[in-house]
Amino acid sequence: MRTIARVLPVALAVFVVTVLAGCGAPPELSEPTALPTHTAAPTPPGASTAPATPQVTAPPPVAVTPTADAGLVATACRNGPTGQRVVQLLRGRAGVLPANVRVQVRTGPLCAADWQFTVLEVTGHEELQVVTRGQAAAPTLVTAGTDVCTIEVRATGPAGIRALACEAGPAAGPGA
Structure with a gap:
């Protein structure tokens, strides 16, 4: 029961972030982002019950090269x-x-x-x-x-x- 209680808020947060991501800038204008991952495992007897720190992976740097039309600016x-x-x-x-x-x-x-x-x-x-x-x-x-x-x-x-x-x-x- 405790595992479900810890996983449910994380799953809900991922769902909300996924839904709201569709309301932002168009994909070609936004930079890729990494979502935090969380793996729930049963806690062995006698182990700490403190929540584990989620692992966040930063996206690789992206070089943006503008390809403006030659006629846009004089x-x-x-x-x-x-x-x-x-x-x-x-x-x-x-x-x-x-x-x-x-x-x-x-x-x-x-x-x-x-x-x-x-x-x-x-x-x-x-x-x-x-x-x-x-x-x-x-x-x-x-x-x-x-x-x-x-x-x-x-x-x-x-x-x-x-x-x-x-x-x-x-x-x-x-x-x-």
Whole structure:
């Protein structure tokens, strides 16, 4: 009877822990845990009746290596176009900037997947946000202006570019 009285609370505790484990974080986000084990054996006559210490085994260390998508966060371009290449694109085929206006790269280019985001200071005008995509040597203009959160950027741009172009809002220019 004493054995059942000692085993029953432990079994109940294991059952409760097992049931509650289903209410926590998804399995891929939680670290494995070891449950305490307890072995009940009959107590020989004359032996101590103090409860035995449960044996706990620590789980082996787990190395978590994040495998984030390249488009989730925009970072400084390593293999993307330079700021000068973006300015050349805007002055050239795109015809966004005239040849006589002074332009300085303020931010970027920042890359997420094969998209880029750049902010330019244009003398005598508001800041110009530029979204491009493609290879470093030949980027394609997606949009340029003070508010570059277009349908194309929202629908097809990577999350890192959408965060810069849409969540930050339009650029504030001089006198704004």
